[in-house]
Amino acid sequence: MYRYDAIDRAFVEDRAAQFKAQVARRLAGEISEDQFKPLRLMNGLYLQLHAYMLRISIPYGTLSTTQLRKLAWIARTYDKGYGHFTTRQNLQFHWIKLRDVPDILDHLASVEMHALQTSGNCIRNVTSDPRAGATAEEIEDPRVWSELIRQWAALHPEFSFLPRKFKIAVTASPHDRTAARLHDIGLLMRKGREGLGFEVIVGGGMGRTPYVGPTIREFLPAEHLMSYLEAILRIYNRHGRRDNIYKARIKILVAQLGAEEFARQVEAEWEAIDRPSLDLPQAEIERVRAGFAAPAFETLPGRSDAFEAAKAADYALARFARNNVHPHKQPGYAIVDISLKAPGETPGDATGDQMDAIADLADAYSFGEVRVTHEQNLVLAHVKLDDVAAVFAGLKAIGLASANINLVSDIIACPGLDYCALANARAIPIAQDIAVRFANAETAEKIGELKIKISGCINACGHHHVGHIGILGVDKKGEEFYQLSLGGSAAEDAEVGKILGPAVPADKVTDAVDQMIEVYLRERHAGERFIDTYRRVGLVPFKEAVYAEAH
Amino acid sequence: MKAIVANRLIDGEVVYWNHGAWKTRFGEAELFEADDAAEAAVAQANVPTQVVDCYLIDVAPEADGYAPTAFRERVKATGPQNHPQHGKQAEGGHDIELIKQAHGIARSAGRHNLIKLKK
Numbered sequence: 001m002y003r004y005d006a007i008d009r010a011f012v013e014d015r016a017a018q019f020k021a022q023v024a025r026r027l028a029g030e031i032s033e034d035q036f037k038p039l040r041l042m043n044g045l046y047l048q049l050h051a052y053m054l055r056i057s058i059p060y061g062t063l064s065t066t067q068l069r070k071l072a073w074i075a076r077t078y079d080k081g082y083g084h085f086t087t088r089q090n091l092q093f094h095w096i097k098l099r100d101v102p103d104i105l106d107h108l109a110s111v112e113m114h115a116l117q118t119s120g121n122c123i124r125n126v127t128s129d130p131r132a133g134a135t136a137e138e139i140e141d142p143r144v145w146s147e148l149i150r151q152w153a154a155l156h157p158e159f160s161f162l163p164r165k166f167k168i169a170v171t172a173s174p175h176d177r178t179a180a181r182l183h184d185i186g187l188l189m190r191k192g193r194e195g196l197g198f199e200v201i202v203g204g205g206m207g208r209t210p211y212v213g214p215t216i217r218e219f220l221p222a223e224h225l226m227s228y229l230e231a232i233l234r235i236y237n238r239h240g241r242r243d244n245i246y247k248a249r250i251k252i253l254v255a256q257l258g259a260e261e262f263a264r265q266v267e268a269e270w271e272a273i274d275r276p277s278l279d280l281p282q283a284e285i286e287r288v289r290a291g292f293a294a295p296a297f298e299t300l301p302g303r304s305d306a307f308e309a310a311k312a313a314d315y316a317l318a319r320f321a322r323n324n325v326h327p328h329k330q331p332g333y334a335i336v337d338i339s340l341k342a343p344g345e346t347p348g349d350a351t352g353d354q355m356d357a358i359a360d361l362a363d364a365y366s367f368g369e370v371r372v373t374h375e376q377n378l379v380l381a382h383v384k385l386d387d388v389a390a391v392f393a394g395l396k397a398i399g400l401a402s403a404n405i406n407l408v409s410d411i412i413a414c415p416g417l418d419y420c421a422l423a424n425a426r427a428i429p430i431a432q433d434i435a436v437r438f439a440n441a442e443t444a445e446k447i448g449e450l451k452i453k454i455s456g457c458i459n460a461c462g463h464h465h466v467g468h469i470g471i472l473g474v475d476k477k478g479e480e481f482y483q484l485s486l487g488g489s490a491a492e493d494a495e496v497g498k499i500l501g502p503a504v505p506a507d508k509v510t511d512a513v514d515q516m517i518e519v520y521l522r523e524r525h526a527g528e529r530f531i532d533t534y535r536r537v538g539l540v541p542f543k544e545a546v547y548a549e550a551h
Numbered sequence: 552m553k554a555i556v557a558n559r560l561i562d563g564e565v566v567y568w569n570h571g572a573w574k575t576r577f578g579e580a581e582l583f584e585a586d587d588a589a590e591a592a593v594a595q596a597n598v599p600t601q602v603v604d605c606y607l608i609d610v611a612p613e614a615d616g617y618a619p620t621a622f623r624e625r626v627k628a629t630g631p632q633n634h635p636q637h638g639k640q641a642e643g644g645h646d647i648e649l650i651k652q653a654h655g656i657a658r659s660a661g662r663h664n665l666i667k668l669k670k
Contacts, residue, residue: 027561029600047604049627050638051563080637095637097562346633417623418631421604426626428633480622 001062001369002147002291004112011155012109015116019043020102027099042122044115045101048421052096055118056108060128060146060170061089061372065359068370070111072355078104083355085340085348087412087463088125088167089372090118094419116154121162123153123233127169127178130371133292134381136329137173139189140196141292145225146170148280148288152226159233163240164248166233167205170198174492179374180204181212181494182466184250185232187225196222202232202262203254206460210496211251214259216266223285227278231270235262295367295382300332304385319441320392320403334385336366338378338395339402339410343439347413347431348376350400357398365391374463374490375412375451377405407444408452408517409435412463416456416473417480423456425473425480425506430454433510438517447517450530453488466490468531469513470497482509486516486542487534500543515545552610552617553589554580556627557602565627565639568596576639577628578646582610582617616646618653625650 004012019039026036040046044055056071063071071091075083078100079093086092096104108114117124126146133141149168153159159166169178172189180186186201197219204213220228236250239257254262311318326335338358340348350358362370362380365387371379383391395401404410411434414420416427431454438444453467464470470485481503488497504512517530519541524533534542554577555568566573567580573596574580583589589607597605609620619625628650630638640647 027600033599033603047558047563049623050565050630051558080634094631099561417626418633423623426632428631432633 001064012114016105016109019105023102041119044118048419052098054093054096054115056091056115057118057125058090058372059150060126060143061130063370065362065368067111067113068355068359072352074104075352082349082351085372085376087374087461089127089374090125121164122160123166126150127374129171129173129177130373130379131335134328134335135173137175139172139191142170142172142189144289144292162237163242176492179490182206182490186213190219192219194221203251205249205251206465208246208458210465211255212494216259216263224279226280227273227275228270230278231266231273234269235265297330302331307385307388310389317389317392323403324405325388332385334383334388336380336383336391337405338400339404340377341404341410342399342402343409343435344432346428347411354398354400361391361394404444406449408438408447408450409444411435412453414455414462420456422459424475425456427454427456427462427473430509434513437510448529463490465496474503476503480506484512486539498539501547512546516542519545553583553607554610555593555596556608557605560601560603576646613649613653616649618650
C-alpha cells in the first residue's frame with residue numbers, strides 16, 4: 001500500500017502539533033467554544049451525547065496491520081476497548097476525552113494516520129472499492145486515483161471552506177461497491193480508445209434530499225482528472241449556497257441548474273483554467289501507482305483440493321465460503337469478507353482484541369493488509385484458497401465468523417440515539433432485533449441478498465434511502481417511530497427507495513420486515529433477489545402486508 | 552420542573568448542575584420549579600472553561616423520584632442500550648433504574664433554546 005513521503009509525514013505531524021496547541025488554548029480559556037468547534041471538527045473531533053467522538057480517517061478503506069494494531073491499542077488505552085467502523089470506511093471512537101486527543105493524534109501520526117477530512121466543509125475521505133487490487137472485474141486499482149485525490153484535497157486551501165462537506169468515490173469495477181452514484185462526485189473508471197478515463201457523476205447524495213447523481217461527462221481522460229475535479233469544485237465553491245445548510249450540498253446546485261447546464265459550466269471552467277499546472281505529471285502518477293503494486297502472489301492452481309475437502313467436511317465452512325468468500329483475480333486466491341454483523345452485536349463494532357486478532361490473520365494470510373467496507377465490514381483481500389479454512393477458524397475464535405455477507409442480518413446501522421447528538425431515534429437496537437430474528441443461517445440463505453439499512457435521523461449516515469429495505473428513525477409526537485422504505489439501491493443500479501407508508505413504532509419494525517420478507521418469499525420467481533421481486537411487483541403487496549398488521 | 556445538563560469540557564462527561572457545582576449523576580441534579588430561577592442558574596453554570604453544551608431540560612415526576620422527559624436526555628443520563636456496561640448505567644443505582652423504567656411519552660422537546668443554542 002501507499003506509504004507517506006516526507007511531505008505527507010511533515011503535514012500530518014504539523015497538524016497534530018497545531019491541534020495540541022489549540023486544545024491547550026481552549027482548556028486555558030484563551031479561545032471560546034465557538035472559536036474552537038470548527039478547529040476540533042477539522043481534526044475529526046465531535047461532541048456526542050456521552051463523550052467526545054474521534055473519527056479517524058482510513059483513506060479509501062485500506063489499513064496496514066501496523067495501523068490496525070495501533071487502533072486496537074488506542075481503543076484499549078483511551079476508549080472503552082472497541083471502535084466503530086462507519087459507512088464512510090472510517091473508524092470512530094465514542095468515549096474520547098478532550099485532554100487525550102493530542103496524544104492520540106501523535107500516536108496516529110506515528111503510523112501514518114490522522115483524523116483530517118473526517119468532518120467539516122472540506123473534501124472528505126475518498127471512498128473506494130474494498131476489493132481494489134483483488135477483483136478480476138476492475139480495470140485497474142482505483143486506490144491509485146483515490147490516493148492522488150487524497151493528496152490533492154488534503155493540501156488544497158481553496159477547497160477547505162466549501163459551502164458544505166464534499167465526498168468523492170472512485171471505483172474501477174462494473175459492480176459498484178462504493179455507492180458512487182450517491183456521492184458528491186462519483187468516478188467510474190472506463191477504458192476507452194484514448195486509454196484510461198472516468199465517467200464523471202456529480203450531485204448524488206443522501207441526507208434529507210436524496211439524489212442519484214447524473215453523469216456529466218461520459219469519458220474524462222484519466223490524466224486530466226485533477227484539472228477536471230478542480231473545475232467542478234470551483235463551480236460549486238462559486239455558486240453553492242452558503243445561506244442555508246440544507247441546500248448547500250452540490251446535489252442541490254446540480255438539481256437546480258440541471259445536469260446539462262451544470263456540465264456546461266464545468267466544461268467552460270475547465271477550458272479556461274490552466275490545465276498543465278493542475279494535471280499531474282505522468283511520473284507522479286506512476287510513483288503513486290507503484291505504491292499499489294500487486295503483492296508477491298504465488299503461482300497456484302485455480303482450485304485448492306485442501307479447501308474443497310475442508311468445505312466437504314465442514315458445513316459451516318461451506319456456508320462461509322458461499323457467502324463471505326469471493327473470486328480473486330489471481331488463481332488460487334480469494335477475497336474473504338469479515339462480517340462485523342454477528343446477530344445481536346452492534347453493526348460495525350470491533351473490540352481492540354478482535355482488531356489485533358484480525359491483524360494477526362492479515363499478517364499470516366493476506367499480505368498484512370485489511371480493508372474496510374462502506375457496509376461496515378472488513379475484508380482480507382488476498383487469501384490463498386488453501387488458507388481460507390485457517391482464516392475461518394481464526395475468525396470463529398474471536399466471534400467474527402458470521403457467514404452473512406449481503407444477507408438479511410448484514411445490516412448497516414448508524415450509531416443513532418444511543419450515541420449521536422443529532423439522532424432522533426435509536427438505530428442499533430433495531431438492527432440487533434432484526435438480526436436476532438433472522439439469526440438462523442439457513443433461513444437467511446433462503447431469503448438471499450437483502451440489504452437493510454437503518455438511520456437514526458434524516459442525515460442518513462445509515463444509508464436508509466438506498467436500502468432494499470430502508471429504516472429511518474423519526475420523532476413522532478415525542479416517540480421513536482420508524483419510517484420504512486423499499487427498493488433503494490447503492491449499487492450500479494442506484495435508486496432511492498420509496499416510502500412504504502406511515503411510520504411504525506419501534507416494537508413493530510422487525511415484524512414489518514418479517515412481513516415484507518414473507519411477501520417476497522411468496523411472490524418471488526426463480527433466481528429473483530428481494531430487490532428484483534420488488535421491482536417486478538411494486539410497493540402494493542408489501543404495503544398491504546405491513547399495514548394489515550401494524551395498524 | 553427543570554434541571555441543567557452539560558458535558559464537562561475536558562473529558563465530555565455528562566454533568567448536572569447542583570447549587571454551584573457539577574455532579575455526574577442525574578439523581579444529584581438540582582431541580583428548578585420556576586423557569587426564571589432555572590434561567591438564572593444556567594447563566595451562572597455555563598462557564599466556558601468548565602463545560603460545553605449547557606442547557607435546561609424538562610424533568611417530570613416518576614413513581615418515587617424524577618426522570619428527564621426527553622428520551623434523548625434519558626439516554627444521556629444512563630448510557631447506550633447496546634453496551635449496558637458503558638456510561639452511567641454501569642454504576643447502577645436508584646436514579647438509573649428510575650429513568651430506565653420511566654414510562655409515558657418521552658418527549659423529545661425536552662431541550663430548551665435548541666435553535667438559539669445552535670446558532
